[in-house]
Amino acid sequence: MTDSFAPFGVDPWWIVAIKVLFVFVLLVVLTLLAIWGERRIVARMQQRIGPNRVGPFGLLQGLVDGVKLALKEEIVPAIADRTVYWLAPVIAATAAFMAFAVIPFGPTVSMFGYQTPLQLTDFPVSVLYILAIASVGIYGIVLAGWSSGSTYALLGGLRSTAQMISYEIAMGLSFVAVFLYAGSMSTSEIVTAQERVWYAVLLLPSFLIYVTSMVGETNRAPFDLPEAEGELVGGFHTEYSSLKFALFFLAEYINMVTVSALATTLFLGGWRAPWPLSLWEGANEGYLPILWFLIKVAGFMFLFIWLRGTLPRLRYDQFMNFGWKVLIPVALLWIIIVSLARVLRTDVALSVTTSILVLGIPVALLILLALFWDALRARIRPGGPSAATGRDDVEGGSAHHAAAEFDPFAGGHPVPPLPGQVMPGATSPPPVLVATTTQERDA
Amino acid sequence: MTFLFWILATLSVIGGLGMLLSRKAVHSALWLALTMMCLAVLYVAQSAVFLGTVQVIVYTGAVMMLFLFVLMLIGVSAADSLRESIRGQRPVAVLVAVALGATLIAAVGNALDFSVGLQAANAEYGGNVQGLAALMFGRYLIAFEATAALLITAALGATILAHRERLFPRQDQRTRSVERFRSGVHPGQRPSPGVYARHNAVDVPALLPDGSAVPDSIPGPLRARGTVREIDATATEEVLDRLVGGAASDTGGER
Structure with missing residues (x-):
């Protein structure tokens, strides 16, 4: 246990400096490439060409855009809370960079004569550390929303915070199965544990839950509700301009890279070479694994862009319902199944077939129940929500209430009449509030 | 180690003072978050890594965020009335604060006398996380489950308090x-x-x-x-x- 962390924390300072510089440069370059790649790929998907003027294939577009952004005029709202307004983008960008410290890029290599792992640091709970840093990063967004002194920014900030916290729960739950199987919460040990089979194969539901929640966590389409232009203008960064806006921009793309790298590490075997290549011994040695790692990360980045080019934005309540009522319960159920399977296999020592039978039958029954839930419900309660429209309910409701007498001091407090009840002295019952169109109101 | 301690200790005291002395409620919350972060770093530096990360996730990430949400939505400002509506609040508060301080001093003093040190504690079960797990799901299982039940009850209570009877059928x-x-x-x-x-x-x-x-x-x-x-x-x-x-x-x- 302690041995696997022995290589960490013993490097001379200049090797640590080299690693820090490598991570920093890699993240900035990946951000520039991601911006360029996103514009080119989305353009391709929309039958356009995309930026192709600056540098070969327009590769330097991100760089010049960054310079332009930094040189733009900076506008600070007059009623902004100056200190917090300044602090928010700094927190967002710092947190984004810090999460990458525990991502393993490759095996132990010889760097200028020193044996050192291609990973800045690692400790027994490094995946939890990433979650912790992500929750600090949310501060940047919520503070940006609050300090701008603008309603759009405040609402956008609150919305995005609620979204990120909700999806962080689903994300954390999707890790649990990985922790159970790897027997560790450290990134390097999880990569080692995937030597034979990737957790994306072994724990497919966890992987799917993670991929969904990582899109929600990074505020990307189709879950980019914090920046819903038609509702909130730019969301939390509406009032930000110039370099401060650039920092948010940078943080968003680095967060994308981070969650992709985490997905690679936890589910796709990290820096380990994919199957046909892994037959060759040399594929997992030296500096070469950085390439496999980057290819996997690039795959996830492409997925982000692909989603953005394909799916329309969700409505906010549907999105939150999905997170809380679908994603989290499914994740919890899956954790129960996984832990049961672990107990059956290790403690009870059932054979694979028996375990599958014991676990599979209840799960299959549950899935069947979920599929036919609506039909069953309609049969048990005819006239339930799925069978009746809102209007029938309204009429039924008012008929029911009309019989009830209005007690203006029900429960000892003065209360207004319920729908259908008549105020003493009024001649007709108050109108039942049903959504009316503007024309009706005007008429 | 001592160097780190003095930096973090200074920062946390500054954070605590800032929390008390800030005029704006959101600034107070931020100062408190700084103190929490310093504590988390101290835990990690003393090889209680799990406690450190969980401190950040739970306290800084969830509890403080909840405070911020409430402060931002309700908008507490210095202009609000400071008249206390609960009678005798101050003496009770002083009493509770003294009791809490005494408990903390007693706990720390106790730890100074009888503790084996974190290195030995971590080594006993082969790691920080393993040691915590062994205690939580072994010796203190009942207390852990009772706390869980308490938390679930609180969550249910909050849900019921926030529940509103629907007067009109839901309009989708x-x-x-x-x-x-x-x-x-x-x-x-x-x-x-x-x-x-x-x-x-x-x-x-x-x-x-x-x-x-x-x-x-x-x-x-x-x-x-x-x-x-x-x-x-x-x-x-x-x-x-x-x-x-x-x-x-x-x-x-x-x-």
Whole structure:
């Protein structure tokens, strides 16, 4: 246990400096490439060409855009809370960079004569550390929303915070199965544990839950509700301009890279070479694994862009319902199944077939129940929500209430009449509030 | 180690003072978050890594965020009334604070005397996380489960307190759409002002094909104020003439 962390924390300072510089440069370059790649790929998907003027294939577009952004005029709202307004983008960008410290890029290599792992640091709970840093990063967004002194920014900030916290729960739950199987919460040990089979194969539901929640966590389409232009203008960064806006921009793309790298590490075997290549011994040695790692990360980045080019934005309540009522319960159920399977296999020592039978039958029954839930419900309660429209309910409701007498001091407090009840002295019952169109109101 | 301690200790004391002395509630919350972060780093530095990360996730990430949410939504400001509505709050608060301080001092003193040190504690079960797990799911299982039950009860209580009896059936997109079509009025948007009219100003009504004005195309407040512009019938005629005539001559010219 302690041995696997022995290589960490013993490097001379200049090797640590080299690693820090490598991570920093890699993240900035990946951000520039991601911006360029996103514009080119989305353009391709929309039958356009995309930026192709600056540098070969327009590769330097991100760089010049960054310079332009930094040189733009900076506008600070007059009623902004100056200190917090300044602090928010700094927190967002710092947190984004810090999460990458525990991502393993490759095996132990010889760097200028020193044996050192291609990973800045690692400790027994490094995946939890990433979650912790992500929750600090949310501060940047919520503070940006609050300090701008603008309603759009405040609402956008609150919305995005609620979204990120909700999806962080689903994300954390999707890790649990990985922790159970790897027997560790450290990134390097999880990569080692995937030597034979990737957790994306072994724990497919966890992987799917993670991929969904990582899109929600990074505020990307189709879950980019914090920046819903038609509702909130730019969301939390509406009032930000110039370099401060650039920092948010940078943080968003680095967060994308981070969650992709985490997905690679936890589910796709990290820096380990994919199957046909892994037959060759040399594929997992030296500096070469950085390439496999980057290819996997690039795959996830492409997925982000692909989603953005394909799916329309969700409505906010549907999105939150999905997170809380679908994603989290499914994740919890899956954790129960996984832990049961672990107990059956290790403690009870059932054979694979028996375990599958014991676990599979209840799960299959549950899935069947979920599929036919609506039909069953309609049969048990005819006239339930799925069978009746809102209007029938309204009429039924008012008929029911009309019989009830209005007690203006029900429960000892003065209360207004319920729908259908008549105020003493009024001649007709108050109108039942049903959504009316503007024309009706005007008429 | 000592160096780190002095830096973090100074920062946490500054954070604590800042929390007490800030005028704005959100600033107070931020100072408190700083103190929490310093504590987390101290835990990690003393090889209680799990406690450190969980401190950040739970306290900084969840509890403090909840505070911030409430502060931002309700908007507590220095201008709010500071009159205390609960009588005798101050003496009770002082009493509780003294009791808490005594407990903390006792706990720390106890730890100084009888503790084996974190290194030994971590080594006993082969790691920090393993040691915590062994204690939590072994020796202190009942206490752990009781705390869990308490938390779930609190969450349920909060849900029930926030629950509101639904007076009207829930209106979703579907029922609203059905309602809109059943009401018999035009379900689409109203024409914008200025459509087919001579100007596109908001106070100029849209025109129907026969040249008459559509009152609905003027925003309600303008109609209520009576600042709707009249349609000049002769001007409409003139425009119509010019349009029709112009179109005819254009096509003629091209041919």
